[in-house]
Amino acid sequence: MQIILAPMEGVVDHLMRDMLTQIGGFDLCVTEFIRIVDQLLPARVFQRICPELAQQGYTAAGTPVRIQLLGQEPNWLAENAFRAVSLGSHGVDLNFGCPAKTVNKSRGGAVLLKQPEQLYQIVKAVREAVPSQHTVSAKIRLGYDDTSLTLENAHAIAAAGASVLTVHARTKADGYRPPAYWPWIAKIKQQVNIPLIANGEIWDRDSALLCQQQANCQDIMLGRGVLAMPNLAQSIRQNSHAMPWPQVLTLLMQYSEYEVSGDKGKYYANRIKQWFTYLKRQYPEAELLFQQLRTLRKSNEILTQLQIALQQAA
Template identity: 70%
Template sequence: MRIVLAPMEGVVDHLMRDMLTRIGGFDLCITEFVRVVDQLLPSRVFTRICPELKQGGVTPAGIPVRVQLLGQEPQWLAENAVRAVQLGSPGVDLNFGCPAKAVNKSRGGAVLLKETETLYQIIKAVRDAVPAQFPVTAKIRLGFDDTSLTLDNARAIYEAGASELTVHARTKSDGYRPPAYWPWIKKIRQTIPINVVANGEIWTPQDAALCLEQSGSTDLMLGRGALASPGLARDIKQQFASGSHQKMPWPQVLELLLQYSDYEIAGDKGLYYSNRIKQWFSYLKLQYTEAEVLFQQLRVQQKAADLVATLRGALEHTSNISEH
């Protein structure tokens, strides 16, 4: 079983990839997308989104990081894909799943699921341009408004030469509303012979087991679930290997949050720290009741120093409780 860390714009940056891959369980990361319009982008655009390119295309824990591109012009995507692998990306991923309105309005992401021929042309151009030893992969949703083109799109992606397909088992219109329709992935797997990675609504090892059973997949991609429970990838693998797992205890999560705070403040000069930590809490509170309580304090704070002090106070408080 392979577990892939999903790209999540504005949340899963290189610092978060570093944190989550150190915990264990992940085999591959996909970056936030590089937006390609009508030019070959300078190297700095790639290294800003994927600083790991300067370290051999892997996180400090040694997990490969694949650059993801988003756009609608086959030739420009092909040229930028070549640049990505020349800079050290171990392959290229193409985003046909992003549901963001701004992206879709400019013919990027999930809106291309209405254009089967465009999907084919993009994958073919990228596959033809990128040396054969590098995988060219794609991520899709089941469709834009409905599933009428799901199998046609999957076929086009396979026939154009994609090495692997990841499927978020919802349409763009479904957004992130439960459920994810994992049995659809099985239909796709029966239609095309390449590997299909299952994605969507995997929050626990139990969800992972059900997803694998209903989709027939052997590989998973985790996004929001890994933010809600930072040890989820490791837990899933432990559950499958031994029949049991130990969810990361809350004090350990607090230590992780403090470590992340140090990274974020030093790494990006703290520019986005306040927003990012609050965003992470919006996921953590789905799996940890303690996060909900702490979030009430953090949400009104703006200064990095105040946020860090609150986290430190919470960790000291939990340590004192466990000592008594």
């Protein structure tokens, strides 16, 4: 079984990857997407989204990182994919699942699920550009408005030479509303001959095992679930309990120090609150603390409240 940390735009940056892979259990991380339009991007763009390139593409814990690209133009995606692996990315991932309206309006992400031929052309161009020893993976949803093209899309991606296909088992129209339709992944597996990775609604070990059973797929990708339970990957592997709340608070402090002192400090308040929306699912204490943080805007005020909570929990 492989467990992959999902790319989550605006949430799982290199700081979060560093922290979560140090907790352990992950075999691979995929970055937030790099938007490709009509040019070969300079190396600094890849290095900004994936600072791990300075360490041969590994997190401090030794977990490999794969850069994700999003776009619709096969040749430009191919050129940028080659640059990504040349800089040290462990393969390249293609985003055909992003549901964001702004992305879809510019013909990127999930809207491409309406165009199997375009999926084929993109994957084919990228596969031909990237040396064969590097993985070319793709991530899809089950469709845009419905599942009428699910199998055709999967066939197109496999036929174009993708190494691996990750399936978020919902359509774009489904958004993130439960359930995830894991049996669809089993249907896809019957039709294509490349490895599949199951994604969607994996919140704990029980849901991971049910997903694997219904999807007929051992490899899984964790997204929001690992934000709700930071040791989810370890819990799935070892049948262990959720980490204690005081340990989560220590992580929150560590993450805060990363973010505030790093180049993304101006986003810190929004990011920490977004993390709390997931933690509340697993930890009742997170709901109480979130109410204290909800109206705060300044980093030092949030840090003070976290410090008080940590002292009270100790």
